[in-house]
Amino acid sequence: MRIIGSTGTATQSVTRDSSQNAGDAFKDLGSKVGHLLDLGSQKIPLSEIGSLLAETLDNLPILSPNTDTPNCCYERELLFCDPKGRFTILGLCWKPGAETPVHGHRAWGAVGVVDGKIGNRSFEKVCTDGEPVLTQTGEIIAGAGTVATVDQDPGGIHALFNPTQKPAFTVHIYGMDLSEDNCAVNIMYAQQGASN
Numbered sequence: 001m002r003i004i005g006s007t008g009t010a011t012q013s014v015t016r017d018s019s020q021n022a023g024d025a026f027k028d029l030g031s032k033v034g035h036l037l038d039l040g041s042q043k044i045p046l047s048e049i050g051s052l053l054a055e056t057l058d059n060l061p062i063l064s065p066n067t068d069t070p071n072c073c074y075e076r077e078l079l080f081c082d083p084k085g086r087f088t089i090l091g092l093c094w095k096p097g098a099e100t101p102v103h104g105h106r107a108w109g110a111v112g113v114v115d116g117k118i119g120n121r122s123f124e125k126v127c128t129d130g131e132p133v134l135t136q137t138g139e140i141i142a143g144a145g146t147v148a149t150v151d152q153d154p155g156g157i158h159a160l161f162n163p164t165q166k167p168a169f170t171v172h173i174y175g176m177d178l179s180e181d182n183c184a185v186n187i188m189y190a191q192q193g194a195s196n
């Protein structure tokens with residue numbers, strides 16, 4: 001996972017923003033990502049997409065978790081689907097203490113922290129006695145304004161978590177069509193030993 005930038009300047013208050021303006025902000029971001037991909041290079045311009053997300057974070061609305069969701073849960077919301085099916089933008093609303101399983105991605109990705117703080121634990125697959133085992137290689141805590149890019153599996157195996165007692169909101173751009181199943185990008189791993 002590569003950190004693009006950390007501005008730490010987000011100042012919006014946490015509200016569930018379902019207004020037309022909220023939808024327009026994500027649609028505008030999606031149009032700009034689509035334009036970068038339209039430029040026609042064979043190579044995915046991941047660092048440019050990360051930079052675009054970093055420049056946009058301060059202008060994105062904040063979505064908060066539903067109040068009836070139990071603590072330690074997180075919610076995924078589909079925000080934009082590329083009409084050509086090349087990428088999807090998701091919003092993740094994090095309750096205090098929420099944590100994902102260890103996972104990799106079936107596609108490239110860019111992640112931005114819009115509000116709150118999010119932790120990332122990195123893992124790598126190593127062979128022990130002929131068996132693949134996941135070993136933690138690092139941990140960071142990222143504040144609002146931070147953007148990171150992640151490679152398609154087997155690079156970038158990680159788990160995200162909310163280390164605070166406050167909600168957090170992150171925006172994720174993944175290089176595949178998730179309109180049918182917004183979890184389809186994930187390759188899940190057992191905590192001990194790789195399952196895929």
Ligand SMILES: [Fe+2]
Binds near residue numbers: 105158160
């Ligand atoms: Fe992830």
